[in-house]
Amino acid sequence: MTRVQQIGVVIGLAIVALLTILRADDPGIFKLIRGVTFDEYQRLVPRTFEPMPVRVVDIDETSLREFGQWPWPRDRMALLVDRLSAMGASAIAFDILFAEPDRLSPRNVVAEVEGVDPSLAEKLPDNDEIFARAIAEKPVVLGFGLSNVGNYRPPVKAGFAFTGESPVSAPPYLGASTPLRPQLEANAAGLGHISLNPGNPSPVVRAVPLFLTDGEQLYPNLAIEALRVAQGASTYVLSGAPDRAGIMTSAKIGDFVVPLTAAGELWLYVSPDRAERYISARQVLAAEGASPEVAAAINGSIVFVGTSAAGLQDIRVTALGENVPGVSLHAQAVEQILSGHFLSRPDWADGLEILTIAVLGSLLVVVTTFVSPAVALICGLLITAMALVASWSSFLYAGLLFDPLAPIVSGSIIHFAATSFKILVIDRERRAVRRAFGHYLSPSLLHRIEHTRDPLRLGGDDRELTVMFVDVRNFTEISERLAPTDVVAFLNTLLDALSRHVVANEGTLDKFIGDSIMAFWNAPVDVADHETKAVRAALAMRETLAELNAGDAFGFGPGQQVGIGIGIHTGLACVGNMGAKTRFNYSAVGDAVNVAARLESCCKEVGFDILISDSTARSARGMALLEAGAIPLKGKSSRTQILAVVGDERVAASAEFSALVVTHQQLMQALLAHSKNTRKLIGTAKLRAAGVIDGLAEFYQRVSGRTDHFREANDRFEKSAAD
Structure with missing residues (x-):
């Protein structure tokens, strides 16, 4: 692992740690995104509406037009109870607060008239008493609301039994409630809170607290209290964690076991709002009595009494995005319990998601560091797909709610950060490569070097190279008759024109040595058919020099010709960065370099401008070559077979x-x-x-x-x- 890769991994893991800590803290935006995700799941596959013995008696706009504006006198509510009870309702739950005295009660109306004998008022009927007598001995559940004033808490009509550690501190806290009328509170078979999402700023009701707590006593909500009363059960059996207090896992209500969150909430799995769920209060209170169809629907059902009238402002938003009366959500909670179709988010879900971010994030960092961006992107997409499939499958087949977006968003951030770092580093390295090789290599070779993994380093490797030396003939004579600045201009013109053919034929310009050029092929990357390409470069140099001479590009005047000698040899050489650690050149050394230099010197003796060794000639097939003999080279124990390059394949x-x-x-x-x-x-x-x-x-x-x-x-x- 290179130092750059080590730095990339450290930075990536630091980002993973930060995202893991952020997810563990679970800020509000995470909760919102998680809730929206679970809403989308329900919209894709909502709970199927099934006929259940649960009905909503709706004080709707039609009922208000028929019987007058709200609030209705409580003797009418008493009549409603009597009618529902007579039709066989198994429980009657009011999603209505009865906290104030009935101002429409005759006793209260007369008492407010000035000059009326108070004893006369006492003889008149009291609607609260009528309503209290109506609900006595009937399966009626009244609702109470939460209050920020006082410390009143309602009596609890049921007992509680616990398994495991005590979960009393798990539910949301009940500071105070709105007091009900004493006679109503005493005669009700059950009391339940009507708050659907206390303390939750979201308008969408996703989970309903089935219990509230004051730290010592638990208080059930309206839905489960209605379910308890309907079954004639007297006790809630609550399960807590076996080794940790303050956690709820489930509640047994009569014959039904309900899985709960650690805070005692029921995740609502809602069905689309259906007209079959509702019965207008007008139909129940009709003077001629309810129709047989209404009576049949009420018989044996748990009935919730509430209102859908817009002016009464009890409209809530479901996970499906529907605006429904709040009372219908209490009914849906009971429907869900009766159907056994539950959603559950285990208390270990948060831990699993945090662990997923840490593990998959670390894996992404490693993958992004050591593979190409394209492969890393594919891996990131696969992880995203796996998270989505796992979360969706858990919801679809087991009703489990796991958040796929936390690991996906975190993974995307990690992938983006790691890839950005890598790209920045790669760009920096590529700029260094371009600075090092841009003047010596063809664009195609430079592109290939940029995409290799080997860093620039001091040292070399043994490779088969084709080495070329180019030298100007009679340079001493030329320089003697020119001013120094003119010599520089001459060399710049000549060497620039000749060196271009090295680059154009995928060669590497090693160096300029006075009036000479050293170049080689097959390094720093492999070059196919490098022998032939070196010979083609030499032939192109010959043609370019002829054009320069013909056009008097050097300004020497007519008849003044410049000549060059070129020697080419193929053999093993050591090629790499040579010099000091702070300043080095990419070059080649070895016997192959020496032979090529000697061949260039032999051009004068042989009388020809381009000579190659037999090792080069064996691979430069098809070229027009002539045997030039076997030349004894300085430092070599045996002669070297050489050939004169006359032309290319066309020649x-x-x-x-x-x-x-x-x-x-x-x-x-x-x-x-x-x-x-x-x-x-x-x-x-x-x-x-x-x-x-x-x-x-x-x-x-x-x-x-x-x-x-x-x-x-x-x-x-x-x-x-x-x-």
Whole structure:
């Protein structure tokens, strides 16, 4: 692992730690996003509405038009209780507060008239007493609300039994409640709170607290109190954690067991609002009595009495996004319990999500650091898909609520941060690479180097290279007759024009040594057919120099020609960054470099501008080559077979070159045999060479003086053929 990768991992893990801590703190925005996610799940697959013995008697707009504005006198509420009881309601629960005396009661109306004898008022009916007598001995549950004033708490009509540690401190806290009328409170079969989401700022009701606590006593809500009364049960059996107080896990209400959150809440799994759930209060209170259909719907049902009238402002929002009367959510809670279709968010869900962020985040950091951004993106998408599938499957098949967005959002942040860091570092490294190699390499090679993993470092590797040396002929004479500034201008013009062909043929410019160029192929990255590309670069240099001379680009005047010599050899060399740790050059050293330099020096002796070794020639197939003998090179124990590069494949395929090759071979044989025809063959070769390329005349002029070169070359050739 490189230092940069180590830094990337450390930064990535620090971000993972911060996100993990943030999720553990669970700020409000996380809760909101989590709630919205669970809402979307319910919208995709809502609870199916099933006919249940649960009904809402709705004090709707029609009822208000029929019987007058709200509040109604309580003798009418008494009539409602009597009618519902007569029709066989198993429980009657009022989502209505009866905290104040009935101002429409005759006794209260007369008492407020000035000059009326108080004893007369006492003889008149009291609607609260009528309502109290109506609910006595009937399965009626009254609701109470929460209050910020006083310390009144209602009596509890049921007992509590616990398994495990005490969960009394688990539910939301009840500081005080609104007092009910004493006679109503005493005669009710049950009392339950009507708050659906106390302390929750969200308008969406997602979970309903089934209990409240004052630290010592638990208080049930309206829905489960109605369910208890309907079954005739007297006790709630609550389960707590086996080893930790203050946690609820479930509640047994008669024959039904309800899974709860740690705070004693029921996650509402709602069905779409349906007309079948409601019965208008007008139908129950009709003078002619309720219809058989209404009576059948009420019989055996748990009936909740509430209002959907807009002016009474008891409208709530469900997870499905519907605006419904608050009383219908109490009814839906009971429907859900009766159907057994529950949603559950286990108390260990938060821990699992926190652990997921830590583990998957750390995995993403490692993956993003060590693989390409594309692979890291694929891994991130797979993790996202896995989180979504796991969360959705848990909801669909087990009713479990796991938040997929926390790990997804955290993973996205981690992936973005790690990828951004990596890209910034890569860009920095690529800029360093461009600075180091931009003047020496072709754009294609530079692109390949940028995408390798090997960092720039001091040291080298053994590689097969094709090495080229280029030198200006008679440079000393040229520099003697020019001013220093003119020498620099001359070299800049020449070397710039020649070096471009190295880069264009995927070579690496090593250095400029005075009037010389050193270049090589097949490093720092592999270059296919590097021998041929080096030869093509040399041929292109020859053509460029001819154009420069023809155009008098150096300003030397007509007839003043500049010549070059090029030596090319292929062999093993050590290539890499050489120098000091703070300043180094990318270069090559070794025998292959020395041989190439010696070949360039031999151009003067041989009388030709481009010479290559036989090791290069073996791979540069198809080029127009002529044997130039075996030359003894300085520092080498044996001679080196060399060849003159006449031209490319087009020249090699020409009839003129084919004829020259025949004459060249005859000349070689004549030289070896000391034949009298040598001079004649040299003349013929010059003539035929003139039709191929300028410059071979000097080569053949010097052939006769190098008989030993060709004899050595022929001996090596024959020995190789015999082997």
